[in-house]
Amino acid sequence: MNLASAPSRRLLAALFVVSGSMHFLLADSYARTVPPTLPWPTALVLISGGAEVLGGLGLLSERTRAIAGIGLILLLFMVWPANVQMLLQARAIGASTVWQLLLWLRLPVQLLMMVWVWRAARLGT
Template sequence: MTQARAIARLVLAVAYFAVGIVHLKSPGGFVAITPDWVPYPREVILATGMCEIAGSVALLVPRLRWWAGVMLALYALCVFPANIKHAVDGIAVGGVVLGPWYHVPRLLFQPVIIWWALWAGAVIDWPFRRAGPAQP
């Protein structure tokens, strides 16, 4: 399981790093799907991009890994309203309106992303081990 967790950790770190860069370079699409109740949406998007990059790097540092797993899982939970708004309002991003073929799997996959961050960060072992502390 250690090798599988290391691979999952690396894949997740690369994904969060790449998406963090996109948040910083092209925040417009993310601003468009940000719920109206979020203050200063552009600044929030830029801050979340920096958080994704920091979390991805921290996930690869053993002494920061647990916290990175927790924080990336919380991050994935916090952006869920934006994913819902994107789906419900049919917002075009980059001139493209994505249909249910994109949004349904994306929304259903969000809990997996949350679990993935917790498992990759060795916060949890579920469902692979049931007893004792998580193993890196």
């Protein structure tokens, strides 16, 4: 699949809009994944959810595509600690091996998402 194609960009946008919307529907659950060193976990979840929705929508317009792409890449980088926190919590409670494996796999997948956003937003071209 051409990651810069319109269908790819629409799929990526939909993933971000749905994912961002889930931050509002499951804010309390998501807030538990915010590392304890960060203040205001629920606010951070809502802000990141809004950023995902806006970034996803921004990918759909040629006028906003580049700034949306930059914002989404920065967001993916900034939420990395929450994904690590989820893994640490899963290990601490003895979650299933399958769940822990999925959480481990999520880390490199996040890097692939950054590449997908880069290409879909046509950054560097």
